[in-house]
Amino acid sequence: MTGRRVMTGGCHCGQVRFECTSDLAMVTACNCSICTKKGLHFTFLPPNSFQLRAGAESLKSYLFNTRTINHQLCGECGVDVFARGSRGDGSEVIALNVACIDGIDLAQLTMTPVDGRNR
Numbered sequence: 205m206t207g208r209r210v211m212t213g214g215c216h217c218g219q220v221r222f223e224c225t226s227d228l229a230m231v232t233a234c235n236c237s238i239c240t241k242k243g244l245h246f247t248f249l250p251p252n253s254f255q256l257r258a259g260a261e262s263l264k265s266y267l268f269n270t271r272t273i274n275h276q277l278c279g280e281c282g283v284d285v286f287a288r289g290s291r292g293d294g295s296e297v298i299a300l301n302v303a304c305i306d307g308i309d310l311a312q313l314t315m316t317p318v319d320g321r322n323r
């Protein structure tokens with residue numbers, strides 16, 4: 205998968221829908237507690253490459269640990285769709301759960317190991 209392209213996606217029940225632009229060059233395989241327990245693989249996007257198209261009212265926030273990452277879950281089906289966080293310089297970043305992209309095949313992605321457990 206090469207080149208930036210526009211993709212659509214959403215949660216399992218379909219209430220939450222988004223559009224994003226990404227090359228999926230960097231997808232995490234993180235060993236932290238939440239990524240491990242939920243099987244999450246994130247890619248990071250600037251806020252202008254991610255548009256929530258539907259379901260803002262269905263989203264529930266989940267905060268833990270340092271509470272700096274605001275995980276956004278569908279209140280109906282419980283799927284983690286994305287998270288809002290900030291980079292070291294304070295700029296906003298969207299962590300998108302790549303499994304929510306329409307038609308994604310996780311086995312075709314190159315995963316980048318991230319040692320979130322020891323951060």
Ligand SMILES: [Zn+2]
Pocket residue numbers: 215216217218219220278279280281282283
């Ligand atoms: Zn849902």
